Amino acid sequence: MLAPLASRHFRRNSDRSAELRLEKISKRFGGLKVFQDVSFTLPPGDVLGIIGPNGAGKTTLINIICGNLAPTTGRILLQDVDITGKSIHMLSRRGLVRTFQQTNAFARATVRDSVARAFRFSGNSANGTDVTSLLRRFDLLDRLDEPTGMLPYGQQKMLGLLLAYATRPKVLLLDEPAAGLEARERSRIDDFVHHARRAFGCAILIVEHDMDLIRRLCPRILVLDGGRVLAEGAPQDVLSRQDVIEAYLGGSDETATVPC
């Protein structure tokens, strides 16, 4: 039944892990400085969480990494190759793939056609990329021939993740994957991240407000605030820092903690 969902393309590059490095990335919109000198390294197979208050520039950062926006200054390197300013479709074919805060599935296509598109056009897709188990976990296996626009929101969102997975990314950028999901649906994000890492060992960057999710999935986090990197390190260390708590809550209430 799932034969059409198996990719017919051979993978271009057998190495599915890659290092993503940002060097002193700055972005201005006219006179507005979004961030300044943001640098970090995402090693192959690692998971990095990026947190910060609303307006900290988290989504703008993803837009810059994936090629939707060009940085004002700085360099982005994928496996030591400078990819700064390359277009989103070119980077996608090199294995740097993003998802979106809102649902990112093709509303008019069926689930089956959507997956087939991801296989066919990514250029990174590989023989034997098996999406069946993810389809089953996301309860999509029985809905292959339904238009994705008619699926419940949570399933549309999970299908968006699955489509990114079907391209066999080297580096996956997840923009608020849990936003809009019910609490019981959020464990599927965990399933997805573990599955993607097991399958290709890809590096994953997660921008998210759900601190429980960040704690569970990210051995390392980075806090963006006011256009700079406020803190970086293990979640238990970073989230207990007073300056991080203040950045989130906008005050120095001694009893405050980062929202969970």
Add this chain to the structure above:
Amino acid sequence: MDSLLAAVIIGVSLGGQYALLALGFTLIFGILGVVNFAHGGLYVLGGYVAQAAVSKLAIPYPVAVLAAALATGAVGYAFERFVLERRIDDHLATLMLTLGLYLMLSTGILVTFGAESVQFAFPVTGAIRGNGYYIPLENLIVLATCLLAIGAVYLLLFRTDFGRASRALADHRAVATAQGMRPHQLFPLAFALASGLAGLTGALVTPILSLAPHVGDPVLATSFLVVILGGLGSIGGATVAAFLVGLIEAFSGVYLGGSKGALALFIIVLVMLVVRPSGLLGRETRGA
């Protein structure tokens, strides 16, 4: 009974022409997100290219029709690639640019060929006559060519990678590009296809109707009407709506006549849109 048959024949014939025009119009809207005000101008250009090829170069009419489709396709490709592409995400700018193309085309044609209608006769005459019906051969040939072209467009859109990628971009451009689809390679080709369809229709239909610089205006209006009725950006909707509009126009023309017929068409379409605002096959999706 005779007038019923006549109305059906006229309606289907008109429907084929409208479908070819509306497919191009809805493709550009669906894939590029652009309302192409130059669509009627490209129709007229196709008519003049075919007419010039036949009258000045003595090229056989079928070859002239093909040349018209290719020439308008090339104009569309160059316009998208070198002009529209630079401002493709600015909806107001694309409106102005396509309007500008229309003005340039119509003025260029006016200056080159003059304001008067030019002689451009369909090379095949005669009709099939029977008991109570009369079908001009030229209408049958145009209808058959339109149906062939519509079939070819469907094959292109649903059976080739170009079509699959174009439909994916029409569905969700951000997701499609994030998955590796290349809009800047596909957009000029899509615009060329749509322009070529407008030119093809112009080359086929103007010998039956008339060929003058202004004949593109009602073509643009009809394309708008069909595409909105079918559901903006819907390929199937545009095809169904084209034949529906053709039949309504023919029936209201035959039974009501003249201006009453035209009025009836717009009233019927208005009622349909009140009942189904997203168009006949326009899809509503489930949000958050």
